[in-house]
Amino acid sequence: xxxxxSSVGKPSAERSPFxxxxxxxxxxxxxxxxxxTRPSVQNGQLLVSTGVTSLDYLLGGGLAVGTVLLIEEDRxxxxxxxxxxxxxxEGVVCRHELYVAAAQDNPDDILQELPAPILDDVAMHKxxxxxxxxxxxxxxxxxxKIAWRYQNLPKVQTALASSSRFGHYYDVSKTMEPExxxxxxxxxxxxxxxxxxxxxxxxTMLESYSALLKSLQEVINRExxxxxxxxxxxxxxxxxxxxxxxxxxxxxxxxxHDNPKNGRALTTFLYGLRALLRSSLxxxxxxxxxxxIQDRAxxxxxxxxxxNAIALESFKGSERETNPLYKDYHGLIHVRQVPHLNCLASxxxxxxxxxxxxKRKQFSIERLHLPPDLSDTxxxxxxxxxxxxxxxxxxxxxxxxxxxHLDF
Amino acid sequence: MYTELxxxxxxxxxxxTQGEFVLLSDRQSxxxxxxxxxxxxxxxxxCKVCFVGLVQSFNxxxxxxxxxxxxxxxxxxKGQLVFLEGQKxxxxxxIPQENDTGSQAMDFLRxxxxxxxxxxxxxxxxxxxxAVLDFSHYCRAIVCSQLQGNVVMLVRCDGEGEEDExxxxxxxxxxxxxxxQCSLTLHVQGxxxxxxxxxxxxxxxxxxxxxxxGQYTQKKLFQYKVHDKGASFFAPGTSSAVL
Numbered sequence: 292x293x294x295x296x297s298s299v300g301k302p303s304a305e306r307s308p309f310x311x312x313x314x315x316x317x318x319x320x321x322x323x324x325x326x327x328t329r330p331s332v333q334n335g336q337l338l339v340s341t342g343v344t345s346l347d348y349l350l351g352g353g354l355a356v357g358t359v360l361l362i363e364e365d366r367x368x369x370x371x372x373x374x375x376x377x378x379x380x381e382g383v384v385c386r387h388e389l390y391v392a393a394a395q396d397n398p399d400d401i402l403q404e405l406p407a408p409i410l411d412d413v414a415m416h417k418x419x420x421x422x423x424x425x426x427x428x429x430x431x432x433x434x435x436k437i438a439w440r441y442q443n444l445p446k447v448q449t450a451l452a453s454s455s456r457f458g459h460y461y462d463v464s465k466t467m468e469p470e471x472x473x474x475x476x477x478x479x480x481x482x483x484x485x486x487x488x489x490x491x492x493x494x495t496m497l498e499s500y501s502a503l504l505k506s507l508q509e510v511i512n513r514e515x516x517x518x519x520x521x522x523x524x525x526x527x528x529x530x531x532x533x534x535x536x537x538x539x540x541x542x543x544x545x546x547x548h549d550n551p552k553n554g555r556a557l558t559t560f561l562y563g564l565r566a567l568l569r570s571s572l573x574x575x576x577x578x579x580x581x582x583x584i585q586d587r588a589x590x591x592x593x594x595x596x597x598x599n600a601i602a603l604e605s606f607k608g609s610e611r612e613t614n615p616l617y618k619d620y621h622g623l624i625h626v627r628q629v630p631h632l633n634c635l636a637s638x639x640x641x642x643x644x645x646x647x648x649x650k651r652k653q654f655s656i657e658r659l660h661l662p663p664d665l666s667d668t669x670x671x672x673x674x675x676x677x678x679x680x681x682x683x684x685x686x687x688x689x690x691x692x693x694x695x696h697l698d699f
Numbered sequence: 700m701y702t703e704l705x706x707x708x709x710x711x712x713x714x715x716t717q718g719e720f721v722l723l724s725d726r727q728s729x730x731x732x733x734x735x736x737x738x739x740x741x742x743x744x745x746c747k748v749c750f751v752g753l754v755q756s757f758n759x760x761x762x763x764x765x766x767x768x769x770x771x772x773x774x775x776x777k778g779q780l781v782f783l784e785g786q787k788x789x790x791x792x793x794i795p796q797e798n799d800t801g802s803q804a805m806d807f808l809r810x811x812x813x814x815x816x817x818x819x820x821x822x823x824x825x826x827x828x829x830a831v832l833d834f835s836h837y838c839r840a841i842v843c844s845q846l847q848g849n850v851v852m853l854v855r856c857d858g859e860g861e862e863d864e865x866x867x868x869x870x871x872x873x874x875x876x877x878x879x880q881c882s883l884t885l886h887v888q889g890x891x892x893x894x895x896x897x898x899x900x901x902x903x904x905x906x907x908x909x910x911x912x913g914q915y916t917q918k919k920l921f922q923y924k925v926h927d928k929g930a931s932f933f934a935p936g937t938s939s940a941v942l
Contacts, residue, residue: 334762496793504793563793566786569756591727595855632755633762635732636899636925643894 325526325572327385328356329457334633339385339528339574340458342377345656347458349626349645350599351638354576356528357568358630359561361594363581363602365622368535370603371578372401373463373649375532378576380405380467382530383475384459390510390531390573392480392503394540401534402477406461407468409652464651478510482541499541500560507531507567516571529573536560537579537593546583554589561596598630603647616661620646624656700739700767703932707904707921708883712744718843720835722881723853724874728900730853730887732925735760737851739769742779746848753785766928832876839880852877882907890922897940898922902932 338353347353364371391398544551594600605622606612631637644659761771774780842848884905906917921932
């Protein structure tokens with residue numbers, strides 16, 4: 292209802308200037324440059340990298356600060372977990388703070404599995420390595436036979452500088468070294484270790500989600516990520532990784548029943564998470580076992596509540612694994628939603644048939660390319676095997692796997 | 700304010716029907732571009748507007764309205780626009796603090812209404828269907844009948860139409876209840892044939908007027924495309940990409 296402004300009983304803090312959300316046009320306020328971020332070319336939004344450069348491109352240059360990325364997990368939670376680890380590893384390299392919440396695995400285990408960054412041209416401060424450096428050159432002298440001119444140069448730059456590059460590459464076969472990882476500040480939320488509190492009587496959220504939301508708010512306020520907090524010299528980004536929300540381990544029966552009793556618990560939590568993120572300098576990546584959720588309507592509203600949404604569908608274990616058409620790829624990726632922040636139209640990817648493959652040094656997302664079948668006996672693969680989900684009428688990209696079925 | 704939509708609805712900033720309850724709904728699509736149309740239309744008509752933003756922040760609407768030629772910050776300063784940040788209020792409900800002064804979310808519902816136009820966006824995540832129906836009835840009674848204002852409400856329905864909703868709280872029930880109460884519906888959907896880059900979807904406009912002897916319903920179907928500075932509407936099949 293409308294009311295004259297003077298009689299609305301709101302505390303004076305609400306009357307603070309308009310820039311009390313993290314969405315600010317670059318021209319209006321002086322944005323302090325935060326390492327690891329860059330403004331978007333489309334609408335001036337502050338972006339961070341997800342750690343996967345091709346995913347950044349798919350999302351329109353990166354993940355906007357203050358938004359949520361929803362990843363619908365593949366069946367065995369292998370690739371969605373990989374993307375979550377990329378996201379956290381990128382946070383470590385860019386010196387952002389991390390917040391990891393999980394109900395299934397200990398957040399420390401997730402943090403120990405982060406992939407090692409490929410740091411050929413990025414300077415990382417390694418305090419433990421410095422005393423060793425002075426002792427190493429005599430041993431290394433023998434090693435350089437061809438590039439002997441370089442043998443007197445120091446091996447690793449010890450200059451303290453955060454990476455100015457946007458998006459890095461990681462080597463999946465190695466884990467991140469503990470020194471680099473411990474340089475980043477991590478907050479953990481492991482549900483079994485968290486004391487259960489009684490939820491307020493009128494709340495539709497579960498205790499676990501309420502506790503998580505409350506913990507998030509505490510961290511944001513305490514560490515100064517709130518946009519309304521006084522601007523200090525150094526602002527940083529908080530990267531939030533929430534693993535496997537909605538699964539039964541969080542106490543939610545969304546994935547267990549056709550008609551869940553707590554149908555709105557997760558959506559309420561996501562709404563609260565979004566409200567938190569919009570008013571702070573943080574980014575969240577949420578993974579969700581959507582293949583267990585039977586109710587498509589709830590899945591639709593969950594997707595709607597998250598700004599970015601992608602779904603991973605891996606070929607592992609399905610009959611497509613042996614299908615020669617898919618031999619180059621590990622799975623399909625569907626872009627369910629791309630946000631339109633501060634602008635009317637959203638930029639959906641032009642192609643709906645995207646596939647991903649996880650290589651050792653890169654997680655690449657490409658358009659699914661079916662080369663023409665030039666063999667003598669053209670085997671006609673039936674449409675049922677090729678086509679994934681049936682086309683859903685939508686302009687907002689609840690897309691099909693839409694392969695180009697070359698029907699000769 | 701989209702000029703084509705104005706001609707479809709027979710509205711101009713100087714003349715539009717008072718006391719109307721407009722319902723915007725979408726199914727697997729995004730009808731928020733229509734909210735911007737109505738917001739800029741009412742502001743240009745120099746009405747007092749109360750906007751309850753539950754989905755996005757003020758800056759989002761301000762940035763888009765700037766491109767449509769209306770300045771929300773100026774309107775707010777002049778007192779023409781009251782913007783209620785629903786997200787922040789809802790956070791205080793979802794995370795109850797120890798010293799709650801009592802200004803809970805949705806408290807503004809009880810404030811006396813002086814404004815003429817109200818725009819609402821609803822996210823069905825945390826509010827039950829019954830509450831939304833009650834609230835919309837309350838809005839309509841106060842704003843439309845007593846004050847001769849207009850209410851524009853955006854509701855998202857998520858289920859597929861053919862789904863059999865066993866429980867009472869289905870989105871279908873909410874949609875039917877709201878459609879019954881309103882006088883103008885704009886229903887946004889994706890194209891039935893699938894995703895298209897040049898045509899973002901279709902809008903079904905439905906007028907429900909009460910003539911002397913009964914209800915008179917008129918429906919029209921348009922296709923639309925949203926671009927940076929507005930949206931264009933055209934009859935099905937006459938998109939500029941096709942012709």
